Amino acid sequence: MIRIKIITGSVRPGRFNIQPATWIYEIAKKRIDMEAELLDLLNINLPFLDESVPPSQRQYSKGHTKKWSKIIKEADGFIFVTPEYNHGVSPVLKNAVDYLFYEWHYKPVSFISYGSLAAGSRAVEHWRGIAAEIKMYDLREQVMLSNYWENLDENGKYQFNDAHEKSANTMLDALTFWARKMKEARAELQKQ
Numbered sequence: 001m002i003r004i005k006i007i008t009g010s011v012r013p014g015r016f017n018i019q020p021a022t023w024i025y026e027i028a029k030k031r032i033d034m035e036a037e038l039l040d041l042l043n044i045n046l047p048f049l050d051e052s053v054p055p056s057q058r059q060y061s062k063g064h065t066k067k068w069s070k071i072i073k074e075a076d077g078f079i080f081v082t083p084e085y086n087h088g089v090s091p092v093l094k095n096a097v098d099y100l101f102y103e104w105h106y107k108p109v110s111f112i113s114y115g116s117l118a119a120g121s122r123a124v125e126h127w128r129g130i131a132a133e134i135k136m137y138d139l140r141e142q143v144m145l146s147n148y149w150e151n152l153d154e155n156g157k158y159q160f161n162d163a164h165e166k167s168a169n170t171m172l173d174a175l176t177f178w179a180r181k182m183k184e185a186r187a188e189l190q191k192q
């Protein structure tokens with residue numbers, strides 16, 4: 001079974017992030033072609049990177065790093081749910097990514113982004129450059145929520161519609177396809 005891990009990109013009080021993260025998790029859970037898990041960085045609670053040796057050396061000293069490594073290693077693909085902060089990526093998600101190296105290799109990543117008119121797309125473009133360095137395969141298929149605050153009900157709940165769900169499933173189709181292919185590729189690479 002393909003294991004897809006959804007990672008939140010904000011831990012701020014009152015964050016919007018958890019809404020799209022929970023929404024995509026519920027959609028992913030209904031599918032039979034994947035096993036989805038929601039990784040909320042608020043609970044994972046990693047400190048700012050506190051390892052003395054770079055992750056490419058694989059000499060983890062801290063319990064939280066070893067635990068995070070195991071969680072990411074067992075995944076076949078990812079969804080990063082990302083805000084855009086000053087036209088860049090959110091520090092909490094970048095920090096979580098920077099902790100590890102090999103664990104991300106040869107795995108696909110899709111994005112859900114949100115923000116003003118550009119819908120967080122500038123943050124996603126930054127993520128694509130970062131993904132290349134950690135040998136992730138970033139997928140074109142993504143979900144974008146522009147001016148998300150215009151689509152909240154009186155309780156602050158985002159009104160997802162059928163078009164959103166359709167683009168979410170298009171993204172998940174691509175993600176599982178590549179996650180399967182890259183799982184095979186990883187097995188082949190391990191044999192070498």
Ligand SMILES: Cc1cc2nc3c(=O)[nH]c(=O)nc-3n(C[C@H](O)[C@H](O)[C@H](O)COP(=O)(O)O)c2cc1C
Pocket residue numbers: 009010011012014015016017018083084085086087088114115116117118119120
């Ligand atoms: C530090 C900071 C910088 C921001 N910069 C941008 C930005 O560059 N582009 C944008 O569309 N929204 C920006 N915003 C507004 C965010 O889209 C909005 O606050 C969103 O709710 C942040 O996601 P979060 O609530 O999940 O943390 C910024 C917000 C913060 C807190």
